[in-house]
Amino acid sequence: MAIQVSMKVNGNAVTxxxxxxxxxxxxxxxxxxLTGTHVGCDTSQCGACTVIVNGNAVKSCSALAAQFQGAEVTTIEGVAGPNGELHPMQAAFKECHGLQCGFCTPGMIMCAIDLVKRYPDVAERDVREQLKGNMCRCxxxxxxxxxxxxxxxxxxxA
Known part of the structure; x- marks a missing residue:
């Protein structure tokens, strides 16, 4: 028994x-x-699957697609500019060497974008606290x- 789901993903209507x-x-x-969104733990513990839904970070491994009928979803593929220029957060991860293997990076970036939207002047302590739901093993x-x-x-x- 299939159901129909419709939403906007990275600005494109999909059904x-x-x-x-x-x-x-x-x-x-x-x-x-859209394979940039990774599956790390299947239990919403690691944050590798984080996407932005209606402006808020969501761990997509523990949410049914049907829950997001009509929603606006942004994945890591949707944050770069139209000509491929990196989003400021992506560029910062590159510049600061904020990745090694890269597996956690899409989820970290999506969570960080949401964090900075809510707290533009985020302090180091707050970054560490807010990213505790995203795990990096490297x-x-x-x-x-x-x-x-x-x-x-x-x-x-920007």
């Missing part, structure tokens, strides 16, 4: 027939081929925190 049990992350990866977080703070400063100027 699909899906199994009602389809998770948002599955819909994005399998139906729309970097030790020091450069990620620096990247978020640089991204926040760059987002003000």
């Amino acid at each position: 699909a027939e899906i199994d009602p049990r389809t998770l948002l992350v599955q819909f994005l990866r399998e139906n729309l081929s 970097t030790g977080y020091h450069n990620i925190v620096k990247a978020v703070q640089l991204g926040a400063a760059n987002m003000k100027g």
Whole structure:
């Protein structure tokens, strides 16, 4: 018994027939081929699957796609500019070496964009507190925190 789901993803209207049990992350990866959103733990513990839904960060591995009927979803593929220029947060992660293997990076960036939208002058302590739901097994977080703070400063100027 399939259901129809319609939403805007990265500014594009999409409609699909899906199994009602389809998770948002599955819909994005399998139906729309947006594989930048990663599946890390399947239990919303690691944050690799974070996307922005209606302006707020959401862990897409623990939410059904059907819950977002009519929503506006932004994935990591949708944050760069129209000519491929990096979003200020993406550029900051690159400049500060806020990644190593890169697996957690899309979720970190999406969470950081949401964080900075809510707290434009975010302090180091707050970055560490707010990103605690996103796990990185490579970097030790020091450069990620620096990247978020640089991204926040760059987002003000964008």
